[in-house]
Amino acid sequence: MPLVRIDITGAKPEAYKRALLAGARLAVTSALGVPDSRVNIRVFEASPACVDVPACRTDRFTAVEVLLYEGRTPALKSAFISTLRDIYAENPGIEPSEVTIFFHDASVTDLSVLPGEAETH
Amino acid sequence: MPLVRIDITGAKPEAYKRALLAGARLAVTSALGVPDSRVNIRVFEASPACVDVPACRTDRFTAVEVLLYEGRTPALKSAFISTLRDIYAENPGIEPSEVTIFFHDASVTDLSVLPGEAETH
């Protein structure tokens, strides 16, 4: 059920975006223990004219937002953060310092997800 | 004052997007009792290369985020969720299971909206 949103400065090659998507999926499933069938991820590629980051940032600066049900411990979140930075350092090759991550916890009242049915059609 | 953000996988026809916008407006005004003049909605159409959803999802998977002032009861939010899924099932024709909805409550400190003045110009 986590919804992951990844903001980057584009344009980037398809392989770069695929690595961002696959890496976020791997981090969510491995570090947070979420089943593969519940992970939804999007990359938003803003044009450089629409981005203003400080001089200490590169065009690989990546902001990752994870919306998920509340209840994960700080230790679990911290493990996710380390895992994702490690994965992105390897592929597509982003300095850990260039990866900013934030969580939005949602109560069951505030996040409504139904199981996907496409497989049963 | 609610700000509604709808994330979809594109490209979709104009009529499809118009149905998403109109349906969200109808759900907010009817189920949450918000005046028409206070509802702002945006659709964000990501290219398929920027989206990673599990196999149980279709290309109609729709994530709807509603930012609004805190204070709505769980029952009201639940009514909104049902209403929006019903509306989208009819038009543009999205399986209820493909509609994920989440609320962000904001305090009056954290959300600042002024009445629109364009009509008085």
Place this chain on the structure above:
Amino acid sequence: MPLVRIDITGAKPEAYKRALLAGARLAVTSALGVPDSRVNIRVFEASPACVDVPACRTDRFTAVEVLLYEGRTPALKSAFISTLRDIYAENPGIEPSEVTIFFHDASVTDLSVLPGEAETH
């Protein structure tokens, strides 16, 4: 560390977007006291077909989301809101009523930022 996201209805000229980015940077650094090197801002330009705002809004309606570490007082947030509306009224010339602003506070558990290293390379 604040991440600022600005949603507008496009297309707008480059100068307009530059004014939005620079104005948000100035408001964050001056009103919230955040160092320049920690401010990241993005403009998201939606096509008119993807936006549904009420008749009292213009095509300059601007929604600004500020994600930052928790702890700012209501007075500080209020000062930021006034400052940003003043700046945008001057350049690019947006009616204060057309600027909606919201804050998302994050705990240190939920927002992980590392210092940028690009300058040291």
